[in-house]
Amino acid sequence: MNFCSAGVMGKQKQQVISRFFAPKPKSPSSSSSSPPSIPAPQPFSPPKISATVTFSPSKRLLSSALASQSTPPKSSKRPKLSPHTQNPVSPLPNPSLHKRFLQKFLEPTENTLQPSNPNPKPPPGGDPKYTPLELQVVELKKRHPDVLLMVEVGYRYRFFGEDAEIAAKVLGIYAHLDHNFMTASIPTFRLNVHVRRLVSAGYKVGVVKQTETAAIKAHGSNKLGPFCRGLSALYTKATLEAAQNLGGGEEGCGGESNYLFCVVEKGMLVENLDCRIENGVDVKIGMVGIEISTGDVIYEEYSDNFMRSGLESMLLSLSPAELLVGDPISKLTEKLLLGYAGPASNVRVEHVSRDCFKDGSALAEVMSLYENISQDNLADHHNPDTGFIEQKTDHLAIKEIMNLPDLALQALALTIRHLKQFGLERIVSLGSSFRPFSCKVEMSLSGNTLKQLEVLKNNDDGSETGSLLQSMNHTLTIFGSRLFRQWITHPLCDRDMIIARQEAVSEIAASMASSKVSQNIIELDEADSDVMVIEPELNYVLSSVLTTLGRTPDIQRGITRIFHRTATPSEFIAVVQAVLFAGKQLQKFNIDEEDDNYSSASMIGSKLLRKLILSASSSGLINTGAKLLSTISKEAADQGDLPNLMIINNNDQFPKVGRARKEVQSVREKLDSLITLYRKQLGMRKLEFVSVLGTTHLIELASDVKVPSNWVKVNSTKKTIRYHPPAVLSALDELSLVNEELMVASRDAWDVFLSGFSSYYAEFQAAVQALASIDCLYSLAILSRNMNYVRPEFVHDDEPGQIFIRSGRHPVLESTLGGNFVPNDTNMNVNGEHCEIVTGPNMGGKSCYIRQVALIALMAQHCLQNSASLMLYTLEWVLLTLFNLEEAPS
Numbered sequence: 054m055n056f057c058s059a060g061v062m063g064k065q066k067q068q069v070i071s072r073f074f075a076p077k078p079k080s081p082s083s084s085s086s087s088p089p090s091i092p093a094p095q096p097f098s099p100p101k102i103s104a105t106v107t108f109s110p111s112k113r114l115l116s117s118a119l120a121s122q123s124t125p126p127k128s129s130k131r132p133k134l135s136p137h138t139q140n141p142v143s144p145l146p147n148p149s150l151h152k153r154f155l156q157k158f159l160e161p162t163e164n165t166l167q168p169s170n171p172n173p174k175p176p177p178g179g180d181p182k183y184t185p186l187e188l189q190v191v192e193l194k195k196r197h198p199d200v201l202l203m204v205e206v207g208y209r210y211r212f213f214g215e216d217a218e219i220a221a222k223v224l225g226i227y228a229h230l231d232h233n234f235m236t237a238s239i240p241t242f243r244l245n246v247h248v249r250r251l252v253s254a255g256y257k258v259g260v261v262k263q264t265e266t267a268a269i270k271a272h273g274s275n276k277l278g279p280f281c282r283g284l285s286a287l288y289t290k291a292t293l294e295a296a297q298n299l300g301g302g303e304e305g306c307g308g309e310s311n312y313l314f315c316v317v318e319k320g321m322l323v324e325n326l327d328c329r330i331e332n333g334v335d336v337k338i339g340m341v342g343i344e345i346s347t348g349d350v351i352y353e354e355y356s357d358n359f360m361r362s363g364l365e366s367m368l369l370s371l372s373p374a375e376l377l378v379g380d381p382i383s384k385l386t387e388k389l390l391l392g393y394a395g396p397a398s399n400v401r402v403e404h405v406s407r408d409c410f411k412d413g414s415a416l417a418e419v420m421s422l423y424e425n426i427s428q429d430n431l432a433d434h435h436n437p438d439t440g441f442i443e444q445k446t447d448h449l450a451i452k453e454i455m456n457l458p459d460l461a462l463q464a465l466a467l468t469i470r471h472l473k474q475f476g477l478e479r480i481v482s483l484g485s486s487f488r489p490f491s492c493k494v495e496m497s498l499s500g501n502t503l504k505q506l507e508v509l510k511n512n513d514d515g516s517e518t519g520s521l522l523q524s525m526n527h528t529l530t531i532f533g534s535r536l537f538r539q540w541i542t543h544p545l546c547d548r549d550m551i552i553a554r555q556e557a558v559s560e561i562a563a564s565m566a567s568s569k570v571s572q573n574i575i576e577l578d579e580a581d582s583d584v585m586v587i588e589p590e591l592n593y594v595l596s597s598v599l600t601t602l603g604r605t606p607d608i609q610r611g612i613t614r615i616f617h618r619t620a621t622p623s624e625f626i627a628v629v630q631a632v633l634f635a636g637k638q639l640q641k642f643n644i645d646e647e648d649d650n651y652s653s654a655s656m657i658g659s660k661l662l663r664k665l666i667l668s669a670s671s672s673g674l675i676n677t678g679a680k681l682l683s684t685i686s687k688e689a690a691d692q693g694d695l696p697n698l699m700i701i702n703n704n705d706q707f708p709k710v711g712r713a714r715k716e717v718q719s720v721r722e723k724l725d726s727l728i729t730l731y732r733k734q735l736g737m738r739k740l741e742f743v744s745v746l747g748t749t750h751l752i753e754l755a756s757d758v759k760v761p762s763n764w765v766k767v768n769s770t771k772k773t774i775r776y777h778p779p780a781v782l783s784a785l786d787e788l789s790l791v792n793e794e795l796m797v798a799s800r801d802a803w804d805v806f807l808s809g810f811s812s813y814y815a816e817f818q819a820a821v822q823a824l825a826s827i828d829c830l831y832s833l834a835i836l837s838r839n840m841n842y843v844r845p846e847f848v849h850d851d852e853p854g855q856i857f858i859r860s861g862r863h864p865v866l867e868s869t870l871g872g873n874f875v876p877n878d879t880n881m882n883v884n885g886e887h888c889e890i891v892t893g894p895n896m897g898g899k900s901c902y903i904r905q906v907a908l909i910a911l912m913a914q915h916c917l918q919n920s921a922s923l924m925l926y927t928l929e930w931v932l933l934t935l936f937n938l939e940e941a942p943s
Contacts, residue, residue, distance in 0.1 A: 113728060125216070185279040187213070190234070193261060194603035197284060200259040202249060204282065204580060209238040210247075210260070220247075223254050248288055256900060258288045262761055271651045289401055290374035290473050292426065293619050294346035294610050308900040309314040310535060312342045312351075313471070314373035315365070316390065317407055318382055335359050339460020340490070341468050343372050346610040347535070348480050348818060352465065353490035354458035361389045366502030367490060368393050369509065376400060379407040405467055415466040418502055419454055422469055422478055448477040473654050477617055479811075484556045486818075494547040496914060507865070521908060525866045527835045527916075529599040532609035533828025534820060544914035550916060554830065555844055557659040561834035564592035582707050591642075591657065598638045599828050605631045616814045618807040622690035622698055623808075627683065632817060633678045635824055639670035663828070677813050696792075699806070707802045713795035720791050720858040724750060724784040731778065735760075745776070750785060751775040816901045833915075855882040856910065863905040864912060879906050 176462060179437065181190065185208065190213045193202055201219060203210040212220040212228075212457050217237040221228035224247055239247050244260070251258045262285040288296050291313035298527060318336045333602040335358065342351040351371070357363040364386065376390055392545040394400035409420065457465065464482065473480040480486070491497055503509055511519040522541050528534045545551050603607065611628035620628070634669040642657055655662045689697040696714070700709050725742070732740045744752045753775045777785075836842065848855060858875035867874045882886060891899045 058767075064875060072529075074206045081223075086651075091266060098440050116190055125376070141312045141658040146341060154749050186230060187233055187284055189279065190214075193282070193284065197259055200284075200287065201256045202259050202261055202284075203239075203242070203244070203248070205263050206238075208241050208366045210241060210244060211236055211238045211839075219256070220251070223251055245425075249293065251599045252288050252290055252293050253853050254400060255401045259284050259403065260286045262289070274918070277835055287475050289475075290399075291343075291401075292345055292472075295477055295614055296475070296560060296619060297410060309371055310344055310538070311346060312344050312373035312376070313370070313375050313377060313468065314340065314342045315377040315379065315468045315471075316340050316382070316386070317379035318386055319411060319460060336386065337460060338364055338386070339458060339462075339464045340364075340367060341461060341464040342367070342490075343472075343480065344375060345472070345477055345480055346613055347532070348486045348613045348814075349488075350481055350486045351488060351490050352457060352461045354461045359385060359584070361385060362501065364389060366498065366503065370490075370498075372509075377471055377609045378402060378404045379464065380404050401504075405471065407463055407467060410463050410466050415459075415463045416454075416629065419462065420451075423451060423482060430622040439504065448868070465595055479617065480613070485826075491543075494545060494550060497526045497545040498542060498544070506904055508536070509913070519865060519869070520563070521911070524865045525832070525836055525912075527830070527832040529603040529608045530825065530828050531603075533599070533825045536822075536825040536830060537829045540915060544911055546914065551847070553661040554837065555831045558833045558837060558846060559593060560657070560659045560662060561595065561831055562838045565834060565838050570883060572856070585623045594638055594641060595827065595831055598635050598824075599831060602631060602635060602828075607826070608632060609818075612814065612817050612821060615807055615810050618804055620807065621801070622685060622695070624692075626685060626687055626690050629682055631680045632820060633675055633682075636678075636820065637669040640675075642666055642670075665823040665827050665830075669820045669821070669827070669839070671816075674820055675815065677769045681810070681813075685925040689830060696795045698799060699802050707805075709798040710795070710802045713798040716791045717788070717795050719793060720784065720788045724781070726789060727778075727780055727784065730780075745775065750781050751777065752781075797879060799878065840864075847913075853883040856906070858881075858906065858909060864908055866901065877902055877905065 094917075102908070123747040126448050126579045186204075190204060194214070194817065201212075201216045203212060203216075204380075209558050211217075213234040213236055215235075217228045217235040219225060220239075222331070224237075224239070226237050226239065228235050230236075248258050261282050263280040264283050264285075264386075265281050286296060291311050294311060313366075317339065318338045322335055336618060337354065337356050339354040340352065343349070355363055368389075376394055378387070378390060388404065394402050400553045442681055454462070454465070469478050469481060472480070498508070506521065507519065508521045510517055513519070522538060525541070526537050541806060544556070604623070608628045608631050611620065612632075613626055615628065619918070623815070642664055644657065657666065684700055686694075686698055686700055689695070696710075696717075699710055701707055701711055704711060727742065727750075728742055732738055735754070740752070743753045745751060745768065748767060752764075753773050756772060756774050758771070760776055764778050765782065767777055769775060856879055858877075861879060862874050862876050879889075879891060891898050891902060
């Protein structure tokens with residue numbers, strides 16, 4: 054069918070070209086010399102062509118350049134030479150004719166510009182005559198009207214109706230009319246690429262696959278009907294990296310977040326609008342943000358003013374990829390959300406009704422999820438296929454949900470209902486992943502502060518270049534980069550936490566400055582002077598671990614994909630091996646797991662650093678990882694051989710797979726034994742089965758050998774003919790069926806194996822989170838070492854508040870200008886100069902100086918050493934900004 058479509062497309066183009074260059078009929082005045090008895094032939098009216106053609110940007114640029122040539126090029130003194138043959142290039146015989154040809158060929162007709170109806174109206178005589186495939190498409194489109202469907206047909210995925218026109222526009226492919234629908238197609242091996250392009254454009258994409266194979270269909274009741282098809286997967290920007298068969302790839306992945314952001318609100322004092330504006334609070338907003346690919350769940354409920362500054366701050370900090378809006382919602386909130394999800398952002402917005410979540414039904418919706426998960430865990434506990442010992446149910450998530458505010462609970466219920474259609478709702482079942490957006494130990498930064506100080510993006514083109522994040526971020530891993538962004542937008546306000554981070558950064562930076570190459574040798578004592586202890590250097594071990602993890606796929610998203618049961622076997626092995634490598638390397642520091650007081654006998658001085666290293670290198674984690682890897686065959690995983698993937702050590706482990714393997718072996722032995730029968734029948738002792746081009750169990754005989762009439766000729770050469778006897782065909786058919794049954798059993802076993810990983814997900818996720826924190830601390834140590842930053846000193850709470858900066862430098866401009874930046878001093882004290890008025894000419898550096906002081910203060914509360922020679926500082930809880938007549942207190 055695809056070849057026919059391609060032929061029709063080529064014939065239509067040929068008709069257009071031939072019609073353009075065909076000789077026009079002569080007028081009666083000019084044809085007086087022609088014989089009057091021969092009438093002029095009537096021109097043939099070709100059929101109208103309804104098609105959508107899109108070209109790549111390079112082709113459109115070339116065609117526009119050719120079409121814009123209104124006059125022929127001027128002849129130069131020296132002829133233009135061809136770059137390939139060095140011969141003169143002949144000019145176009147008629148440039149104006151070529152121009153008109155391009156305009157007629159490239160510009161679509163009026164029929165092309167009109168979108169086709171995905172469900173065309175029936176003809177006057179009755180209903181349209183749909184093909185069996187089109188009937189399936191119509192039924193699927195009724196079930197999923199808001200989804201762009203990609204239907205598997207043979208070795209291609211096809212689009213129908215309006216979906217085909219959208220795909221032609223976004224993907225740059227050809228769409229044409231076939232039967233009752235516009236249609237377009239892509240090859241199956243390009244599914245990953247094209248789904249990502251459609252999702253990046255803001256569409257919700259569904260993949261429809263065949264639910265039965267040819268072998269199963271041949272032995273079922275649907276022998277003569279079309280293949281059964283069903284929606285196998287849904288993809289959006291927020292769920293793409295956690296989805297099956299598409300996530301985990303390097304294309305489209307990075308340090309950016311893909312939060313699904315759900316917003317609901319409740320009006321306050323709605324009967325008096327003037328009173329609301331005077332009080333500054335008009336709505337109460339509840340939100341839930343879920344990073345589905347990492348398991349991070351953020352919630353918040355707060356009162357916001359008419360400027361929606363709190364909501365703006367959350368949007369800028371999280372940068373969600375998809376918005377879920379719970380209706381009804383106010384116009385001011387909707388305006389801000391739609392302004393964030395503008396055409397250039399390609400952020401998808403979906404409106405859902407929350408009328409069903411009244412009178413406590415939101416809590417019932419959430420609790421039903423945990424009841425279903427508990428029943429599944431209980432079933433898996435009695436299932437002999439798992440091979441795992443299920444742990445007790447973690448009640449931390451239920452306790453966390455019971456404490457959620459009402460609006461945040463409604464947002465969570467809407468999010469769970471939304472994720473159920475993707476099969477990813479289990480991610481909210483872990484209480485360890487829940488955290489509020491703001492807490493008592495973090496500073497609150499408004500959206501205006503983030504924009505005016507250029508913390509995340511610059512104000513010129515909105516990119517990360519030239520921002521504080523770009524100048525400070527030296528992380529080596531993708532998951533570390535995501536955590537560093539969270540650190541930047543949430544400065545600490547707790548003195549002990551800041552000092553703990555400072556000590557860790559100082560110790561790492563000191564190890565970088567050490568003259569040791571990779572290790573120290575320490576003598577134990579005089580009695581054991583011959584015994585040496587090799588102490589690894591901190592910088593050397595951390596650098597090797599982080600560099601190796603930076604070259605591997607994103608293990609944080611990989612672990613979450615394992616939890617979602619969407620990871621491939623090769624991805625599972627790569628992720629677990631990476632975690633084991635990091636843990637074994639960090640075990641070289643010999644930190645005692647039972648030492649809760651972190652004694653000074655350890656070679657690591659920072660308590661925070663010891664805690665993080667211990668979380669990433671615990672013996673239980675390494676033993677669990679080794680146990681999981683021992684159940685899988687690495688060779689089968691690398692080759693994609695799912696039937697031979699699971700290593701079965703006893704009969705109680707994966708019994709369905711074991712029985713299916715025995716059946717396949719039995720059928721193969723029966724098939725191979727048939728050669729003995731044909732040796733006797735043909736009188737050839739050395740006769741053997743041969744395989745040619747994937748066709749197995751062929752009997753190859755000379756062309757003059759007579760065989761029974763019921764033998765099927767498969768192929769031949771000049772001297773030989775290859776046959777399939779009826780018994781071989783029957784056995785091959787049976788072998789194909791048992792192989793399909795083995796494949797189904799193997800898929801079920803792999804799914805059960807991944808389900809058992811949920812018992813260890815929290816442990817692995819904590820280890821990856823510890824590695825991400827180590828990466829962030831290592832990044833700060835690199836920055837302070839390279840830029841010669843100093844460690845700020847915080848005055849005590851009983852002392853008056855002050856900011857004393859000597860030789861301060863703007864952290865972003867300094868990295869841009871190099872050593873040309875002129876340092877500045879700042880001395881402000883509550884009991885002295887508590888206010889400064891900065892004056893000067895335009896472009897004199899007033900705004901630069903103010904931003905410099907604010908950024909240095911932020912860096913101090915990021916636990917980072919600062920761009921100054923000396924700094925005394927009092928912890929701040931609020932940072933105010935006022936630039937360009939915009940005021941946004943936080």
